[in-house]
Amino acid sequence: MPIAYIPRTRERYADYSPYRWALNHSAPWAPLTKPLRDCKLALVSSGGFYLEGQAPPTDADTPCGRIPKDVDLAELRIAHHGYRDNDADHDPNIVLPIEHLHELQAAGVIGEFAEWVLSFPTIYSQDKTCRVIAPHVVEELKAMRTEAALLVPV
């Protein structure tokens, strides 16, 4: 069974005023007008991934970092305030499937793997997510002429 994270969060932070989760009853829609094998697909992650040597993306800092798709996975670092174990440190592909997308491009499953992988850490402010991070991600995706985006929430 899926875990009820919203009640668990409420329980865990019972001493604080309750978090107001985003609640939507409908969603926007952009139809996929051609098969993915003909699309340029971008990978977007809220896992707070960044490159060794870069400034880690933080709330106050860059809204969203760019990682080249040809990155050596050993150079990836994670800055994320959420709880996590170290599995993603050992194998980033479990939340950031860079190696697999290269393979799927070679196999013709996707047309092209977009040159930059975008990553930012989850933040709790919906306002800032919508006002700062989302427009930045949209801008980056448009600059790459992305035709489809795979988002992996953390």
Place this chain on the structure above:
Amino acid sequence: VGLVARAVEAAGIPTLSLSSAWDITYAVRPPRAVFVNFPLNHQLGKPNDPKLQRRILLDALRAFELFWQPGMMLTLPYVWDANDTSWEEQDYGPEAQLYGVGRAVQEGFVEQKLKRA
């Protein structure tokens, strides 16, 4: 990231979100979502199991092409551990430990491990 997915979709780029938190994703309602009932941050499976990761990703991409109306969410039938569901109680439950606060590195990352398989 669901809010970002909605913004990207609204800007005309089709999106798929790959989630491991069913209730949160359903509440935010991204345009297309695939749910895998795995511990958070393990949407594509277990570390160093590229075959499983690749299968889940392929299924997700197939679903991407399948969805025909906004807000659809498909649950993929993968099971983390058929013989042990204890992670469901530990993951973010009352006993959960907090991790990676601030910074984590791949080598020498020594914070306490969750009691997971």
